[in-house]
Amino acid sequence: MKYSSKYFRMLTWSGVAILSNWFSDANAQTADDSLNIVKMDQLGILAPAGSIKFPRQNDAVSFAELLPGTPGVQVTETGIIAAAPLLMIRGINTINLKTGPTIYIDGIPVKYSRELSSFLSNYEPTRFGFLNINDIRSINVLKDAKDLSALGGRGANGAIYLTTDRGEFGGTKIEFTANTGFLRASYKTNKMGGNQFKTYLAAYLKENGASDDDIAANPIFNPSSAPYNNNTDWVDMVTRPGRYNDYHVKLKGGSGDANYMFSVGHMGRTGTIEESKFNRTTMRFNLDYKLSSRFEISNNLSYSNTGSRYSEEGYNWGVHPFFTAVTKAPFMNSYSYNDEGVQTRLLANVDVLGKSNPLALVQNMRNSNEENRVDGIISGLWHIEKGLSLNTSLSVSYYNMRESQYRPALGIVADRNRMRQNANRNSSEFTFIWNSYLLKTGSWSGNINYKGQIGAWFETYEDKALYARKINAGTDDYETLKQGIVDSASNIRFRSNLNRLYFDGNLDFFNRLSISANVNAEGSSNFGPKGRWALYGGADLLLDLLDRSKPNQLALRAAVGRTGNNDVRGYYQDNLYYAISYFGYGGVYLGNVANELIKPEFTNAIEAGIRLSLFRRRLDIDAGYYHRTTKNLITFRNYPIELGIDPQFENSGTISAKGIELSVMGRIIDNSKITWRLYGNLSTLKNTVDQLENGDIIRSMYNVSGIAREAETIGSFYGYRIKGVFQSAADVSLKKADGTAYKPGDYIVEDLNGDGKINELDRQIIGKPLPDLYGGFGTGFRYKHISLDAGFSFAYGQDIYNSFKQQMNWMGDYSNQSPDVAGRWKSASDPGNGLSRASYGDPSSNGMAADLWVEDGGYTRLKYLTLGYDLPLKTKWTFIKGIKVNITGENLLTLTSYSGLDPEVISSSDPLLRGVDFGASPLPKSIILGVKVSL
Numbered sequence: 061m062k063y064s065s066k067y068f069r070m071l072t073w074s075g076v077a078i079l080s081n082w083f084s085d086a087n088a089q090t091a092d093d094s095l096n097i098v099k100m101d102q103l104g105i106l107a108p109a110g111s112i113k114f115p116r117q118n119d120a121v122s123f124a125e126l127l128p129g130t131p132g133v134q135v136t137e138t139g140i141i142a143a144a145p146l147l148m149i150r151g152i153n154t155i156n157l158k159t160g161p162t163i164y165i166d167g168i169p170v171k172y173s174r175e176l177s178s179f180l181s182n183y184e185p186t187r188f189g190f191l192n193i194n195d196i197r198s199i200n201v202l203k204d205a206k207d208l209s210a211l212g213g214r215g216a217n218g219a220i221y222l223t224t225d226r227g228e229f230g231g232t233k234i235e236f237t238a239n240t241g242f243l244r245a246s247y248k249t250n251k252m253g254g255n256q257f258k259t260y261l262a263a264y265l266k267e268n269g270a271s272d273d274d275i276a277a278n279p280i281f282n283p284s285s286a287p288y289n290n291n292t293d294w295v296d297m298v299t300r301p302g303r304y305n306d307y308h309v310k311l312k313g314g315s316g317d318a319n320y321m322f323s324v325g326h327m328g329r330t331g332t333i334e335e336s337k338f339n340r341t342t343m344r345f346n347l348d349y350k351l352s353s354r355f356e357i358s359n360n361l362s363y364s365n366t367g368s369r370y371s372e373e374g375y376n377w378g379v380h381p382f383f384t385a386v387t388k389a390p391f392m393n394s395y396s397y398n399d400e401g402v403q404t405r406l407l408a409n410v411d412v413l414g415k416s417n418p419l420a421l422v423q424n425m426r427n428s429n430e431e432n433r434v435d436g437i438i439s440g441l442w443h444i445e446k447g448l449s450l451n452t453s454l455s456v457s458y459y460n461m462r463e464s465q466y467r468p469a470l471g472i473v474a475d476r477n478r479m480r481q482n483a484n485r486n487s488s489e490f491t492f493i494w495n496s497y498l499l500k501t502g503s504w505s506g507n508i509n510y511k512g513q514i515g516a517w518f519e520t521y522e523d524k525a526l527y528a529r530k531i532n533a534g535t536d537d538y539e540t541l542k543q544g545i546v547d548s549a550s551n552i553r554f555r556s557n558l559n560r561l562y563f564d565g566n567l568d569f570f571n572r573l574s575i576s577a578n579v580n581a582e583g584s585s586n587f588g589p590k591g592r593w594a595l596y597g598g599a600d601l602l603l604d605l606l607d608r609s610k611p612n613q614l615a616l617r618a619a620v621g622r623t624g625n626n627d628v629r630g631y632y633q634d635n636l637y638y639a640i641s642y643f644g645y646g647g648v649y650l651g652n653v654a655n656e657l658i659k660p661e662f663t664n665a666i667e668a669g670i671r672l673s674l675f676r677r678r679l680d681i682d683a684g685y686y687h688r689t690t691k692n693l694i695t696f697r698n699y700p701i702e703l704g705i706d707p708q709f710e711n712s713g714t715i716s717a718k719g720i721e722l723s724v725m726g727r728i729i730d731n732s733k734i735t736w737r738l739y740g741n742l743s744t745l746k747n748t749v750d751q752l753e754n755g756d757i758i759r760s761m762y763n764v765s766g767i768a769r770e771a772e773t774i775g776s777f778y779g780y781r782i783k784g785v786f787q788s789a790a791d792v793s794l795k796k797a798d799g800t801a802y803k804p805g806d807y808i809v810e811d812l813n814g815d816g817k818i819n820e821l822d823r824q825i826i827g828k829p830l831p832d833l834y835g836g837f838g839t840g841f842r843y844k845h846i847s848l849d850a851g852f853s854f855a856y857g858q859d860i861y862n863s864f865k866q867q868m869n870w871m872g873d874y875s876n877q878s879p880d881v882a883g884r885w886k887s888a889s890d891p892g893n894g895l896s897r898a899s900y901g902d903p904s905s906n907g908m909a910a911d912l913w914v915e916d917g918g919y920t921r922l923k924y925l926t927l928g929y930d931l932p933l934k935t936k937w938t939f940i941k942g943i944k945v946n947i948t949g950e951n952l953l954t955l956t957s958y959s960g961l962d963p964e965v966i967s968s969s970d971p972l973l974r975g976v977d978f979g980a981s982p983l984p985k986s987i988i989l990g991v992k993v994s995l
Contacts, residue, residue, distance in 0.1 A: 129836020149218025151717025209598030420471025588633025805897025829975025832857025
């Protein structure tokens, strides 16, 4: 396909001008059945170096799964069913607010991250399962300074614009797409077998004080005891191959006055953990029509229903199906035994070693979501006169989610006082937007072209949630809130309004120099009267050093911009009183003192670059540098405890992110029979905390902490450094935080402050979760009716805290462990090879967060490999316009030194708690078969 500036047209949403490419062949995008993912040049002068075409034949639940390898976007995925990938555009720019980009779907802004935490420890379901990828027409990534400044308080984390397909002139065209596939994940883990674990367990009991007689009397070690002489593959019991099916029908067409697109689709996908699944049904209707030569109307209407069931795959080890399967004794059985030692068909309860029954976790414990979403847009375009138009639009979005959790007692370890649990939460979101702008285009003397736009945006948003939980019903038979003891209940409601006045202008001089600028004033009710209004703006310059009409091109660009993050919902501008129990009586206390000066976080960005097109546009190169500085971070100040108030939030702190970006596109062969293209892109990132007036900010998850500290990478792992193992009592030179001495076999922790005690003052930076380098590369080949596409993504320089591996070497309870624990410290004469002693309950905190478990997380992954074939049709088949078959393999190859299940790790979207591996499902290898029939 050949790119030409005449095939670019302007799309304007919310006062933001972006460009999306349309090819000379109206059916080009359909013909190769792929989706263009690209950030376009401001004027469409140069082809997008490094743009990616991702095949639609894949098992993606949301658009975010199409983005790995996209220039400037770092994507981290997970194999957990319907979980949201982590997206990062040019670094992290906040500590306490959301870090995900704003997503615009046909102009409607949608937050990438949800406000409410999941019922599970680190699971964040995607908010974009409602959007069928077959309905997406283009994806545009906004990361440049001037573009993002037009988004005001929504642009600090970048933005992604999605447009859905629309009708086109001609008779009705019908497209039917069917995909089916198989997914398989590798859960191979280094663990002990049944006999090996029994040997270890006997030694473990003895090392913790049991006598030989105690061990001999324990029925676990009785070779004739049926309940303890099995050979159960627990991992095989809770894992499975996944399946994927997707069916989609699209009708589109139009006349000179009206164009329409209607689609309906259904998708079902099962996860690689037993009983996990996701289903989606979508309908969409887009209509564009002309009332007259001067007035046009567009309508978008969509509805979706999604449902999912999933398991705990975070740090709640007691109900983590895979972790429990790995650490449960293989000599146990999933079914119980009667008094005569005969196996029954009843699920076994929690075993004598304190482990849940993995089969009970996947069969009986249920976590599920059901979502419904309706979006509607109506817009009108009035061509007042040549070069002058007025556009106005109204959009309404309603989203509802029902979440439920059922946790029985049989086979599942109690959580403190909870043996059983039923919990439900109903939440909803409503958004109403009115946007109008006046657009003027024209030229002066034929050499200066101009565009000016002025508009207003008004938005109201509300979300609310009702939550209730009851525990310890009489039996497992009640999967309802009608039974049990009320444990907790809550009612949340949040409202916000946003007003924006904006202006955007562009001047193009002699087809050589383009200058653009925008400014917008934005008021958000998320802040007090003294911080409510903010001013954003930006400008960019593009200078063509060569004639734009010539094949070879050379252009210089530069941009500045100010954007922000106004996603605050803490009511910090108000006095807040919190409920508290006081000697059995209800009371309140003043927790927050109103701060009317709180305002959004502001991000100032500068960038510059060069773009080349050489050898008659056979080679495109784009290279640039960016530097982003975020000021007025919303952090908190601690006050003396005597004042009795919580930490008070204020604007203080600075973060910076900088790097270089390089994209290359090469058209090796480009003729009517054969095309072969290669692309590649890379981005570097240095993301540091420059200033924190109130000192370090530390957050913890399980036993792992992340820190924001001046001059350090944001979210760095914060823990202890291990120097070895005390070999004998004479070697013990340190004391614990409580003043007692360590014992031989305990880890030697680096005493950072030299006081002879190991406590929190000895924690230090032990790794970082953000990459230094990331990007992608790939190729596309076409020969007559055959096509072959491949795409890779990579990331290097990041660390992973392998909490799963730490648990497999912890030796603090009766869990099955890694065979590596054979090298633990046993005595001064048997010091092992670096692991601590085995001590029940871990009295010396050898399971502390330490550099021993930090690993290099770098990887290169083959994201997809697609072979396609367009069937040549006989002329008599006039009712069939085309048939294309595809086979796609995903995640077929990963190159990494990381020892865990997968180097792509999602522990949290929190900027300080990333990169911790709790043994979640790895990305599966998948084979997808697809057929597309056009009528």
